[in-house]
Amino acid sequence: MSPDYLERIAAIHRELGLASAAIALPLQKEADERSLVRIEPHLGATRDGLWLDPGAALAWSGMHRAATRDGIALELISGFRSVERQRQIIAGHLARGRPLDDILRWIAPPGHSEHHTGEAVDIGTPGSPELEESFENTNAFAWLSGHAAEFGFMLSYPRENTFGVGYEPWHWRFRR
Ligand SMILES: [Zn+2]
Numbered sequence: 182m183s184p185d186y187l188e189r190i191a192a193i194h195r196e197l198g199l200a201s202a203a204i205a206l207p208l209q210k211e212a213d214e215r216s217l218v219r220i221e222p223h224l225g226a227t228r229d230g231l232w233l234d235p236g237a238a239l240a241w242s243g244m245h246r247a248a249t250r251d252g253i254a255l256e257l258i259s260g261f262r263s264v265e266r267q268r269q270i271i272a273g274h275l276a277r278g279r280p281l282d283d284i285l286r287w288i289a290p291p292g293h294s295e296h297h298t299g300e301a302v303d304i305g306t307p308g309s310p311e312l313e314e315s316f317e318n319t320n321a322f323a324w325l326s327g328h329a330a331e332f333g334f335m336l337s338y339p340r341e342n343t344f345g346v347g348y349e350p351w352h353w354r355f356r357r
Pocket of ligand 1: 296301302303351352353
């Protein structure tokens with residue numbers, strides 16, 4: 182991670198009042214946006230403008246096809262997210278008066294989201310509310326638990342994880 186990047190992250194944290202917050206999540210690299218691959222609706226993208234790192238995109242498309250063959254609908258809810266976008270999201274919650282502790286339980290500080298890398302995906306399935314713990318009760322989650330590792334995807338934030346963040350059955354990270 183370059184000194185410029187570290188200084189940029191530190192400046193954002195100062196601006197948001199996070200400078201003294203205890204952050205257990207590791208720092209993540211921000212992907213070069215020019216290198217990202219757009220995920221199309223036939224590969225499960227649920228909205229416009231979902232982008233992934235090329236390796237993760239290839240792995241996602243393979244996993245999506247395999248799930249489809251098994252009768253499982255995987256939907257891509259989010260992929261790449263920039264440091265700047267993460268800053269805006271947290272600034273918005275702070276502006277609405279949400280307590281910082283609560284924000285940081287569910288939203289990574291800018292620089293610390295795996296979505297910056299373009300290698301993390303939030304996954305949904307039809308009929309299940311997005312980004313909710315009840316996703317763990319779906320056939321899609323059961324399928325992912327058995328097969329995601331074959332495609333290089335790992336659950337990042339299991340129950341009682343050591344990062345101090347909430348359980349996220351929908352969030353998977355591609356590891357090359
Ligand atoms: Zn996520």
